[in-house]
Amino acid sequence: MKRLSILLLVLTIATGLVGIMGSMASAQKVKTEFKVEDLIGVVKINPGESIHIAAWMVVAGPDASLGTDTKRGIEIAIEEKGRKILGFPIKLTVQDTGCNAEGGQAAATKLAADPTIIAAIGSSCSSEARPGAPILWKAGITTVSPSATSPDLTDPTKRGREFEGFLRTAHNDKVQGAIAAEFAWKQLKVKRAATIHDGSIYAEKLQAIFSETFKKWGGTITSQEAVAPTDTDMRPVLTKIATGKPEFIYYPVFIAAGGHITRQVKEVKGLEKAALMGADGIFSPDFYKAAGERAMGMYHSSPDFSAFGEGYKTFLEKHQKKYGEKPIAPFHAHAYDAAIMIFSAIEKVAKKGPDGTLYIGRKALKDALYATKNLKGLTGNLTCDQYGDCADPRIAIYITKAENIKKLEMPEKPFWTPYSGPAGQTPPKK
Amino acid sequence: MLKRWRERITPTDVVMWFIGGTLLLLMFWGSTATLIEGRYTSHHWFDFLIFGLAQGSIYALIAMGYTMVYGTLRMINFAHSEVFMSGPYTAYFVAAAFYSSGFLDRQPILSLIFIFLVSMATSTLIAVLLERIAYRPLRTAPRLVPLITAIGASFFLQYTFRGLYGSGFQAYPVVKILEGEWMFGVFRILKFQAVVIVAAALLMTALYLFVQRTRMGKAIRAVSEDKEISSLMGIDIDRMIVTTFVIGGMAAGAAGVLYAVMFKQVHFFMGFIPGIKAFTAAVLGGIGNIPGAMLGGIFLGLVESIGPSLFLDGLGIVAPYQLKDAIAFIMLVLVLIFRPTGILGERLAIKKA
Numbered sequence A: 001m002k003r004l005s006i007l008l009l010v011l012t013i014a015t016g017l018v019g020i021m022g023s024m025a026s027a028q029k030v031k032t033e034f035k036v037e038d039l040i041g042v043v044k045i046n047p048g049e050s051i052h053i054a055a056w057m058v059v060a061g062p063d064a065s066l067g068t069d070t071k072r073g074i075e076i077a078i079e080e081k082g083r084k085i086l087g088f089p090i091k092l093t094v095q096d097t098g099c100n101a102e103g104g105q106a107a108a109t110k111l112a113a114d115p116t117i118i119a120a121i122g123s124s125c126s127s128e129a130r131p132g133a134p135i136l137w138k139a140g141i142t143t144v145s146p147s148a149t150s151p152d153l154t155d156p157t158k159r160g161r162e163f164e165g166f167l168r169t170a171h172n173d174k175v176q177g178a179i180a181a182e183f184a185w186k187q188l189k190v191k192r193a194a195t196i197h198d199g200s201i202y203a204e205k206l207q208a209i210f211s212e213t214f215k216k217w218g219g220t221i222t223s224q225e226a227v228a229p230t231d232t233d234m235r236p237v238l239t240k241i242a243t244g245k246p247e248f249i250y251y252p253v254f255i256a257a258g259g260h261i262t263r264q265v266k267e268v269k270g271l272e273k274a275a276l277m278g279a280d281g282i283f284s285p286d287f288y289k290a291a292g293e294r295a296m297g298m299y300h301s302s303p304d305f306s307a308f309g310e311g312y313k314t315f316l317e318k319h320q321k322k323y324g325e326k327p328i329a330p331f332h333a334h335a336y337d338a339a340i341m342i343f344s345a346i347e348k349v350a351k352k353g354p355d356g357t358l359y360i361g362r363k364a365l366k367d368a369l370y371a372t373k374n375l376k377g378l379t380g381n382l383t384c385d386q387y388g389d390c391a392d393p394r395i396a397i398y399i400t401k402a403e404n405i406k407k408l409e410m411p412e413k414p415f416w417t418p419y420s421g422p423a424g425q426t427p428p429k430k
Numbered sequence B: 001m002l003k004r005w006r007e008r009i010t011p012t013d014v015v016m017w018f019i020g021g022t023l024l025l026l027m028f029w030g031s032t033a034t035l036i037e038g039r040y041t042s043h044h045w046f047d048f049l050i051f052g053l054a055q056g057s058i059y060a061l062i063a064m065g066y067t068m069v070y071g072t073l074r075m076i077n078f079a080h081s082e083v084f085m086s087g088p089y090t091a092y093f094v095a096a097a098f099y100s101s102g103f104l105d106r107q108p109i110l111s112l113i114f115i116f117l118v119s120m121a122t123s124t125l126i127a128v129l130l131e132r133i134a135y136r137p138l139r140t141a142p143r144l145v146p147l148i149t150a151i152g153a154s155f156f157l158q159y160t161f162r163g164l165y166g167s168g169f170q171a172y173p174v175v176k177i178l179e180g181e182w183m184f185g186v187f188r189i190l191k192f193q194a195v196v197i198v199a200a201a202l203l204m205t206a207l208y209l210f211v212q213r214t215r216m217g218k219a220i221r222a223v224s225e226d227k228e229i230s231s232l233m234g235i236d237i238d239r240m241i242v243t244t245f246v247i248g249g250m251a252a253g254a255a256g257v258l259y260a261v262m263f264k265q266v267h268f269f270m271g272f273i274p275g276i277k278a279f280t281a282a283v284l285g286g287i288g289n290i291p292g293a294m295l296g297g298i299f300l301g302l303v304e305s306i307g308p309s310l311f312l313d314g315l316g317i318v319a320p321y322q323l324k325d326a327i328a329f330i331m332l333v334l335v336l337i338f339r340p341t342g343i344l345g346e347r348l349a350i351k352k353a
Helices: A002-031 A064-080 A101-112 A126-138 A173-187 A201-217 A235-242 A255-265 A285-295 A311-323 A332-349 A362-370 A402-407 B002-008 B011-037 B042-073 B080-101 B108-138 B144-165 B191-213 B215-225 B227-232 B237-263 B272-285 B290-312 B320-338
Strands: A042-045 A051-057 A088-096 A117-122 A142-145 A166-168 A192-197 A220-226 A248-250 A275-278 A299-303 A358-361 A395-399 B181-184 B187-190
Touching: A051 A064, A051 A101, A051 A332, A064 A088, A064 A117, A064 A285, A064 A311, A064 A332, A088 A101, A101 A117, A101 A126, A117 A126, A117 A332, A117 A362, A126 A142, A126 A166, A126 A201, A142 A332, A142 A362, A173 A201, A173 A248, A173 A275, A173 A299, A173 A395, A192 A201, A192 A235, A201 A220, A220 A235, A220 B320, A235 A255, A235 B042, A235 B290, A235 B320, A255 A275, A255 A285, A285 A402, A311 A332, A332 A358, A332 A362, A358 A362, B011 B290, B011 B320, B042 B080, B042 B187, B042 B191, B042 B215, B042 B237, B042 B272, B042 B290, B080 B108, B080 B144, B080 B237, B080 B272, B108 B144, B108 B237, B181 B191, B187 B191, B191 B215, B191 B237, B191 B290, B215 B227, B215 B237, B227 B237, B272 B290, B272 B320, B290 B320
Parallel strands: A051 A088, A051 A117, A117 A142, A142 A166, A192 A220, A192 A248, A248 A275, A275 A299
Antiparallel strands: A042 A358, A299 A395, B181 B187
C-alpha cells in the first residue's frame, strides 16, 4: 500500500513537471517570433545590458608586465571604438592567469562559468592556453590570444578539436626561433650555442626550433638545459653549460628565471664572453629591473615595431597620454588587433531583434573570426588560417644598450632584421 | 637474537629497503659514469661545492626557525616562509633609498649592517605577532588546529605584503664591494658567496652557543623536553616560546638579506620555495634538532648543486637541472627510509609522539 502511494506521488510530480515545462516552452515560442539559431548557443543581450568581453592574462607576479601591456592595448581599442558596439556598451573583465598552467586553468574555469561572456582575449602565455582554451571552448567562448606563441597551439597534428575556439594575433614561434638561429649564425657568426628552457611549452618549443635551425645552418648545439621557472640559483646549471664552451646562449624563458640567468652567467667561469639572447617573453623593462646592468649587450628577438602599420604612431601617443609611459612589453599592438578582430566579428554576426535585443551566435562568431581576411591592424594585415594563426609575423632582433637599462625602456629600433640585414632599411611588403 | 630481529622485520621494511637500495645503486652508477666520462674538472666540482654551500647555508638558517618552533611547540610553523619573505622585502626599500642617495656606495658596510637590522627586526616582529595572534590562543587545541592556522596565516601574510608592496617584484641594488671574486690558490670563490657562507656560519654558531651555553638556552631546551615540568621549575613558558620565535625570526631575516644579496629579486611569493626547502632540510636533519637543521640545510644545498651533474649526467639524462627538486626530495625519502627520524633526529617514538 505504502509503495503504491509513493509510486503515485512520483507519477503525479513527473506529469506536473512535464506539463509546466511544456507550457513554458510554448510560452517562449509565442514570445520570440524573431529567432536566432546557433549550433552551440546564442547570447542574448537585452537593451541596456553590455557586451561582455573577458581578458585572461598575467597581471600579477614577475610576468605582470606581459599581461598589463596587452590589457592596455585592449583598453585603447575599446576607447577608440567609443566604448560601444552597435550601440551596446563594452564591458571588459580581467582575470589573472599567473603565466602557468594552473593559473590558466583556474581563470578559464571562472570565465567559462559566466554565460554573459561573448568572447575572450588571452591567454598571455602558451602554457596557460593549453589547459585554458579547451575549457573556454567547451563553454562556447572563442578566445584570441595576443601573445601565446607556441607552435603547438596551432599545429594541425597536435591541435585537437578542443582548440577550435583558439586563435591568435601573435606570431608563431616557428618564425621566431628560426630567425633567432639565423641571426646567431649569419650576423654574430657563432658556431657553438647552448640553450636553456624552463619546461613551459613556449620556451621548450622555441629553443627546440632554434636548435634545429641552428644545426641546419651548420652550427653545434653544445647542450640543451632546463630549469624550473621558480629556480633562483642558476650557477650550477650554467657551470654545466660552460663545460661545452658555447659562444652563444639562447634562453627564451620568462622574467624571473631570465633575470637570474642574466645576472649569474658572467659569474661562471668560461661564460664571461658568451653572447646572450632571449626572446619576446623577457623583452620588457621589468626584465631590465630583474637583470640589472648585466643585460647590457644582450639580444632579444621580438615583433618588429618598425614594420607595424601607420596607426601605431597614434597608438603610442594615446598610450603615453593614458598611462604616462611607453609600452612595457611587446604585445600591446597584438592585443589591440585581437580586440578589433573580435569587434568586427561581433558586428558581422550580431542580429538585433525587433525589441532592440541583440543576439550573438557563438558558433557564428567563431566562424566569423576564422574568416577574418585582410583586416588592417596595427601589426599588419590580419588573415586567419584554418588553424587559428592570424598574424602577419615580422620578427626583428634588438640589442640592449646602457641607456635602455638606465631608463628602463625597451629599445625601439631593431638591430637586425632577417629581410634587410642590419636595420635601417624598410622591410619588403607582403 | 637473530630470531628476534627476524620477527621485527615487516614486509614493508623489506620493500622500503629495496627501494632505497635501488636508488642508492642508481646514484652510485650515475656518479661513477659521470666521473669516468670526465666532463668536469676539479675546478667545476669546487664551483659546484661553493654554490651548494652558499645556497645550503641559507636553507640552514631558515630551517632553524622550523626546527626550534617544532622543538618547543610540536607544530610546523608553515608561515615561517612568510617570516623569511617579510624581512628582505621590507629592507628592500631601505636598500633602494641608500642606493639612490649614494650612501650604499660610500658606506657599503654600514648600509649593509643597517639593511640586516631592518630585515631582522621586521621578520622578528612578524614572527612574534604570529605567535601572539595566531598560535598562543590555540596552544591547548588539538595539534591539527595550529597547523591549519599556520597555513592560513601564511596566505594572509603573503597577500598582505602583496597589498602593501605590490604584486610585481623588486630588484635589490648591487653592492659593489661584494662583486668580483677571490682566488684561493687555483680555486676561485665569488666574494658575495664567501660572505654568505661566513655570515651564515657565524650566525648559526652564535645561535647554537646561545641555546647550549646560556641560562635562557637551557630554559628553552627544558621547555622542549617537557612543558609542565619546566613550568613547575619556575620557567616562564610563554616567554621561552616567544624567544624561540624571536630567534627563528632573526635567523630568517638574516637569511633573507643573504638571499637578496645572492639573487637580487624579492617579491611577495619569494618565501614559498625556500620555505619548503628549509622545511625539508629540517626534517632531513631531524626536526627539533638544531645542529640537524644546519646539517640538513647544507646537505640539501649541496645535493641540489652537485646532484644533477653527478648522479644524472652519467645516466645520460638530458637537462638534469630540471630534476633538481626531484633529487632533493628523493634524498629526503632515502634518509627517511634508513633513518626515519632524520640524520640527527631524536627518537620520537619513545618520548613524545
